[in-house]
Amino acid sequence: xxxxxxxxxxxxxxxxxxxxxxxxxxxxxxxxxxxxxxxxxxxxxxxxxxxxxxxxxxxxxxxxxxxxxxxxxxxxxxxxxxxxxxxxxxxxxxxxxxxxxxxxxxxxxxxxxxxxxxxxxxxxxxxxxxxxxx
Amino acid sequence: xxxxxxxxxxxxxxxxxxxxxxxxxxxxxxxxxxxxxxxxxxxxxxxxxxxxxxxxxxxxxxxxxxxxxxxxxxxxxxxxxxxxxxxxxxxxxxxxxxxxxxxxxxxxxxxxxxxxxxxxxxxxxxxxxxxxxx
DNA sequence: CAGAATCCGGAACGATACTG
DNA sequence: CAGTATCGTTCCGGATTCTG
Numbered sequence: 001x002x003x004x005x006x007x008x009x010x011x012x013x014x015x016x017x018x019x020x021x022x023x024x025x026x027x028x029x030x031x032x033x034x035x036x037x038x039x040x041x042x043x044x045x046x047x048x049x050x051x052x053x054x055x056x057x058x059x060x061x062x063x064x065x066x067x068x069x070x071x072x073x074x075x076x077x078x079x080x081x082x083x084x085x086x087x088x089x090x091x092x093x094x095x096x097x098x099x100x101x102x103x104x105x106x107x108x109x110x111x112x113x114x115x116x117x118x119x120x121x122x123x124x125x126x127x128x129x130x131x132x133x134x
Numbered sequence: 135x136x137x138x139x140x141x142x143x144x145x146x147x148x149x150x151x152x153x154x155x156x157x158x159x160x161x162x163x164x165x166x167x168x169x170x171x172x173x174x175x176x177x178x179x180x181x182x183x184x185x186x187x188x189x190x191x192x193x194x195x196x197x198x199x200x201x202x203x204x205x206x207x208x209x210x211x212x213x214x215x216x217x218x219x220x221x222x223x224x225x226x227x228x229x230x231x232x233x234x235x236x237x238x239x240x241x242x243x244x245x246x247x248x249x250x251x252x253x254x255x256x257x258x259x260x261x262x263x264x265x266x267x268x
Numbered sequence: 269c270a271g272a273a274t275c276c277g278g279a280a281c282g283a284t285a286c287t288g
Numbered sequence: 289c290a291g292t293a294t295c296g297t298t299c300c301g302g303a304t305t306c307t308g
Contacts, residue, residue: 018241019173019189023166025244028251030164031280032157039153048290055153059282064291074254086288086289095250102243107152109236110159116229117162120208165300182270193302198271220269220308 028073029099033058033066038092039107041076042100045091075099162207163233167192167200172226173241175210176234179225209233 029035033055040046040054052063067090070076075096081087092100163169167189174180174188186197201224204210209230215221226234 018245019170021248022173022237022241022244023169025240025248025251026164026169027166030160030166032161032164035157035160036153039156060291061283061293062281065281072255072258073251074258075251080290083289086291088290095247095254098247099243102239103156105236105239106159107156109233110156111152113229113232114155114159117159117207117209120229121206124206124208194271195303196301199301202271214270217269220271222270 028069029075031066033062034070035103037063037066037070037090038075038096038100038103041090041092041096045089048088048090051090070096162203163209165200167196168204169237171197171200171204171224172209172230172234172237175224175226175230179223182222182224185224204230 029038036055036058037051040051046054048063048067051067052058052060055063058066067076067078070090071078074093076090076092079089079091081089163172170189170192171185174185180188182197182201185201186192186194189197192200201210201212204224205212208227210224210226213223213225215223
């Protein structure tokens with residue numbers, strides 16, 4: 001399927017193709033709840049409410065949808081124990097674990113440069129909206 | 135300002151904090167048009183229409199918004215030449231270039247596993263919606 | 269050629285309530 | 289405790305038009 005194009009500099013061999021794929025994947029795992037859920041699960045299996053509390057600020061519904069999506073993508077497994085108080089555990093699959101590996105550099109970059117970005121935004125905003133300053 | 139927490143396994147030192155940051159960054163650069171625009175610019179400076187054609191399927195408006203966002207984040211620079219047919223060039227900043235570096239592993243992962251994900255989705259869908267088969 | 273402004277349909281998200 | 293269903297809102301994204 002993938003043609004045998006030599007990878008020149010990494011991301012831009014034939015942009016049209018690669019961008020689509022990366023875009024498609026990012027479209028799945030790119031939303032913030034997904035990233036956060038995956039991050040929590042990096043630590044090991046966790047129950048629904050545990051994940052919800054760890055993330056904080058996520059609604060019941062959104063976490064459910066997020067986890068269902070991850071399950072569908074084969075990135076996490078869902079294990080329901082038929083106990084009286086229902087208990088469901090989510091865990092990263094092998095594939096999910098390889099993803100977190102890939103995500104780590106991005107996490108580091110985010111942490112390292114997030115303030116720089118913020119600063120750039122402030123500068124830009126200051127230039128664009130001097131009206132707010134009164 | 136970041137506390138001197140030892141990074142245990144990479145992404146999960148104190149989830150709440152790190153997830154926020156990564157989530158925030160992903161919220162900015164995570165959408166597909168942004169990723170694609172950055173990918174195109176990895177090749178070097180490019181003009182508006184060039185980027186639009188390279189990406190394909192993006193509307194005038196969305197590309198404008200995307201590029202403005204990137205400019206605001208300090209990831210790309212915008213240079214307008216006051217020629218008769220207006221000509222605007224976009225180029226990655228140094229910060230933008232460090233981001234692409236981080237993105238490369240993710241691109242590889244996407245390429246390597248996108249089919250696996252697709253397959254997992256198909257399996258999952260087949261189990262969930264056997265009704266459509268008729 | 270590049271961008272701003274406007275309008276509109278649909279998807280995403282949140283809050284709530286009910287089930288097992 | 290975990291999940292589903294429904295409803296209302298908000299916001300994103302696309303098509304169009306106009307300007308410099």
